Amino acid sequence: MVFKEGDLVILVDPKGSYFLQRLTPGKRFHTHKGYIDHDQIIGAPAGTVVKSSLGREFLVFYPSTKDYTLNMPRKSGIIYPKDVAIILVWADIFPGARVLCGGVGSGALLIAILRQVGPTGRVVAYDVREDMLAWAEQNVKNFLGELSGLELKLGDIYEPIPEKDFDRVLLDVPEPWRALDTVEAALLPGGIFSAYVPSIVQVDQLIKAMEERESFALIESLEVLVRHWQVEGKSVRPYHRMVGHTGFLVFARKVVRSSEENC
Numbered sequence: 001m002v003f004k005e006g007d008l009v010i011l012v013d014p015k016g017s018y019f020l021q022r023l024t025p026g027k028r029f030h031t032h033k034g035y036i037d038h039d040q041i042i043g044a045p046a047g048t049v050v051k052s053s054l055g056r057e058f059l060v061f062y063p064s065t066k067d068y069t070l071n072m073p074r075k076s077g078i079i080y081p082k083d084v085a086i087i088l089v090w091a092d093i094f095p096g097a098r099v100l101c102g103g104v105g106s107g108a109l110l111i112a113i114l115r116q117v118g119p120t121g122r123v124v125a126y127d128v129r130e131d132m133l134a135w136a137e138q139n140v141k142n143f144l145g146e147l148s149g150l151e152l153k154l155g156d157i158y159e160p161i162p163e164k165d166f167d168r169v170l171l172d173v174p175e176p177w178r179a180l181d182t183v184e185a186a187l188l189p190g191g192i193f194s195a196y197v198p199s200i201v202q203v204d205q206l207i208k209a210m211e212e213r214e215s216f217a218l219i220e221s222l223e224v225l226v227r228h229w230q231v232e233g234k235s236v237r238p239y240h241r242m243v244g245h246t247g248f249l250v251f252a253r254k255v256v257r258s259s260e261e262n263c
Contacts (some may be wrong), residue, residue, distance in 0.1 A: 003041050004058070008142065010063040010071070011036070012258040018071045020063065028120055032136060066113060068143050069108040074133045078108035079172060080246050082226045088116055090251050091194040093170050098165065100186050101125040102157030102179055103172035111143055112172070114150060123150050126157045157182055177209035184215050187254045195250045203248045207225035216252040223248050
């Protein structure tokens with residue numbers, strides 16, 4: 001496969017910095033390491049190496065989901081790929097799933113969910129800020145194009161919503177315990193609920209709120225730490241800097257208890 005006009009690509013410089021570009025004939029990408037004409041890339045195979053006007057080599061690839069979300073325009077913090085990866089597996093986001101999202105941010109988690117559910121899935125995402133919905137929508141379109149299975153809605157996930165029968169409910173909001181009525185009403189029995197929160201105080205409050213109800217089981221909380229290693233010649237050791245704490249993840253299953261048990 002070769003790069004063509006209109007493709008989204010990522011250029012990687014000798015120091016590992018990433019730059020997103022939409023290939024346009026006649027356009028020029030400028031950097032302090034020299035410029036690169038888009039025409040040098042159009043028609044070249046993916047994974048090609050191009051040289052800047054100063055002779056510096058750049059690698060050119062189609063961006064992965066990680067590449068794009070870490071380098072896309074942001075209007076807020078994002079859920080980092082290390083957390084997104086766990087959410088997709090722990091919450092078991094599958095092709096064709098119906099997913100309700102509360103809080104869209106800049107769209108990082110939304111992009112991953114949409115790729116996972118595929119064309120037969122349905123994603124409904126609420127946010128209280130119209131500007132964030134617009135920002136997330138633009139980031140989604142830049143990477144995935146137009147999607148018929150996505151519905152972005154201005155509204156408060158803490159309040160009742162009309163949609164029901166979701167396989168999964170994922171929240172990225174400051175007070176997820178306030179949305180538990182919505183979660184209970186919208187999530188199918190056996191479905192999975194997930195919340196991303198920055199502090200352990202929020203985790204504690206959310207779990208206590210779920211434990212007061214009878215509709216949640218298999219509640220667990222975790223955080224994800226990633227440590228890269230340097231393997232260069234005789235130097236084999238962990239890097240001094242690592243991607244440490246970003247947030248906590250909480251997961252639970254919705255259950256339906258028998259009337260006898262409730263008595």
